[in-house]
Amino acid sequence: MEENRARRVVDALRDRGIDARMEKAGVYQFGLWIKIPGGREAIWDTDGSAGLEAQVMRDGVLVGFVPSIPGSDDFTEEQVVDAIARTDYDQPVATQRRTAPVPAAPLPRQGGVFRRFLDGFRYRD
Template sequence: MQEKEAERVVEALRTRGVMARVARPAAFRFGVRIPLGDGREALWDVDGAAGLEAQIMANGVLVGFVPHIEGSEDFDEAQTVEAIAAARYP
């Protein structure tokens, strides 16, 4: 995900009531960070792989994941927003 795209996705999620921030896991890498309210957070699309998936982290440790969403490598921004907003976390 590019920086501007991540910013637009975050803004669209916020308008839907989802607490989201741009994630910056490394230089020139961007994604979406969603706090889950129980000490965990979902990091969407921060690994640079094609398609949409999330890592669930707690205190910097991987504790779960949302697997690759089939067909998401071809999603536009609206579909990406919808997928993240509708996600259920383990």
Template sequence: MQEDEANRIAATLMERGVIARVARPSSYRFGVRIPLGDGREALWDVDGAAGLEAQVMRDGVLVGFVPQIPGSEHFDEAQTVEAILATDYGSA
């Protein structure tokens, strides 16, 4: 995910009532960070892979994940936002 894309997706999520920020896990890598309210946070698309997936972290430790969404490598920004909004983190 490019920085400008991550900014637009985070802004759209915030407009839809989700707390979202741009994640910067390393140089030149960007994604979207969503706090889940129970001490966990979802880090969307921070690994540089082609498809959309999330790592669920607590205190810097991986505690779950959302597997790559089939076909997400072809998603536009609106589809990415909808996929993030539709995610159930209960099983992640």
């Protein structure tokens, strides 16, 4: 996922009350980190493939995954946010709910007032 796109998706998820942050997987390789219940975390789209998929980890051990979502290689940012919000992580192989849960209270943007400074002024708000 491209860096600025990952940043915008993280911001949209945080606006929906989903604890998300940008995951830097390598040089110019970005994805999303989502905190989920049970001490688990979902790491979305860090492998550079076109489709949207995730690994579910607990204490660094793979405990589940989200298979590639059909048609996700052409998703808009809004569709990516919706797909992540609708994901049900209760089973080892996660599934998509028909509708997203009701959004929670928005979380503050990461970095606060120092956000652009920490990111090296590489983007516009």
